[in-house]
Amino acid sequence: MSRAFARRFQVATGGRDQMLDLTPQVRETVEASGIREGLVCVFVAHSTAAVSVSEYEPGLMQDVRIVAERIAPQGAAYAHNRLNADDNAHSHLRSLVVGPSVTVPLVSGELTLGTWQRIVLLDFDTHPRTRTVWVQVLGAT
Numbered sequence: 536m537s538r539a540f541a542r543r544f545q546v547a548t549g550g551r552d553q554m555l556d557l558t559p560q561v562r563e564t565v566e567a568s569g570i571r572e573g574l575v576c577v578f579v580a581h582s583t584a585a586v587s588v589s590e591y592e593p594g595l596m597q598d599v600r601i602v603a604e605r606i607a608p609q610g611a612a613y614a615h616n617r618l619n620a621d622d623n624a625h626s627h628l629r630s631l632v633v634g635p636s637v638t639v640p641l642v643s644g645e646l647t648l649g650t651w652q653r654i655v656l657l658d659f660d661t662h663p664r665t666r667t668v669w670v671q672v673l674g675a676t
Contacts, residue, residue, distance in 0.1 A: 540568035541671040548584070548658035548666050552600040552629075555656045556591045557668060561639075562646065564670040571644040573674015578636040580667045583626035583660040585633035591653040603629050603659060626659040633657055641674055 542564045546555055561577055579586050589595065606629055613624030637654060640647040648654070656666060 537673070537675055538568070538570055539671065539673050540564075540570060541669060542567065543667055543669045546656060546666050546668060548656070548660075548664050550626075550658050550660040550662050550664060552603045553658045554589070554591065554596045554599055555658070556653045557586070557656050558591075558646075558648070558653045560668070561654050561670050565641060565644065565646065565672055568672040569676050570641065570672045570674045571676055573641045573672060574638050575641050575646060576636055576638045576669075576671045576673070577654050578669045578671070579656055580635075580669060581630075581660075581664070582635075583623055583630050583658070584664075584666055585630040585635060585657045585659065586637050586668070587633050587655055587657065588637055588639070588648065588652050589655050590651040591655060592651075599657065603657075606632055623659075623661045626661060629659040630657070641672065 607625040609625045615624035
C-alpha cells in the first residue's frame with residue numbers, strides 16, 4: 536500500500552554560505568514514517584537557502600564559500616538590492632543555482648546515499664536565520 540508521510544523541523548543557521556548536515560534529521564523522519572521503499576524529498580522553504588547532497592568535510596565547506604562567491608559575488612550591483620533596499624541578491628542567486636530540494640531513493644528503509652554523501656542545507660543569506668525544512672517520504676511499508 537502506498538503512503539505519504541511529512542514532517543518539518545527547524546534549524547538555526549549562521550548564514551554566509553554555511554553548510555549544515557541534515558542527514559540525522561532526515562533519517563529520523565524516515566524511521567518515523569514506517570515507509571521502507573520509495574522516495575524521500577527534502578525541501579527548504581526559504582529563497583536564500585538550498586538543499587543538496589554532498590560530502591560534509593571542513594575543506595569542502597570552505598570551498599563552497601569560494602565557489603559561491605564566484606557564482607554570485609556579494610558586492611555586485613544587483614537590481615534586487617537597489618529596488619528593495621536590500622543586501623542579499625547574491626544569496627537568492629546562489630540558492631537558485633543549487634535549488635531548494637533533493638530527492639533520494641529509499642530502499643529497505645535506508646537512504647541510498649554513497650559512503651561520503653550527506654544531505655546538506657546551504658544557507659547563503661547575510662545573517663543568522665531559523666530555517667524550516669520539510670521532509671516528505673513517499674512509498675510503501
